[in-house]
Amino acid sequence: MLPQHALVTFLPYSPTLQFEQFTVYSPPASLHPRLGQAGDAIYDAHTQSLIVRCADQTEISVTLLQQENKRVLGANDFWNGIRRDGLTDGILKLRSFPL
DSSP: OOOOOOEEEEETTEEEEEEEEEEEEOTTOOSOTTOOSTTEEEEETTTTEEEEEOGGGOEEEEEEEEETTSOOEEHHHHHHHSOGGGEETTEEEOBSSOO
16 A cells, blocks of 8 residues: 555635545545535545545545644544634635635
């Protein structure tokens, strides 16, 4: 098994968010119907992961992640600790660049 590099994105209220452990799903394998555009993310209790919509309708299922200057967390712990004012209708909006 080859080592996997972390993916980096940006939260509305934190400099960076690294996806440390994830699986990629390509269309037509959609994991969550509420994700409309690239950067939308939601916690899925069934898979215990953060589901993120990426470009070309690809989705990733993230099980371990890390905010800048914080420890690595499981997706459930991360989702329970995020600021709810950063959600839009229960969807976390991630960005590909900092503000």
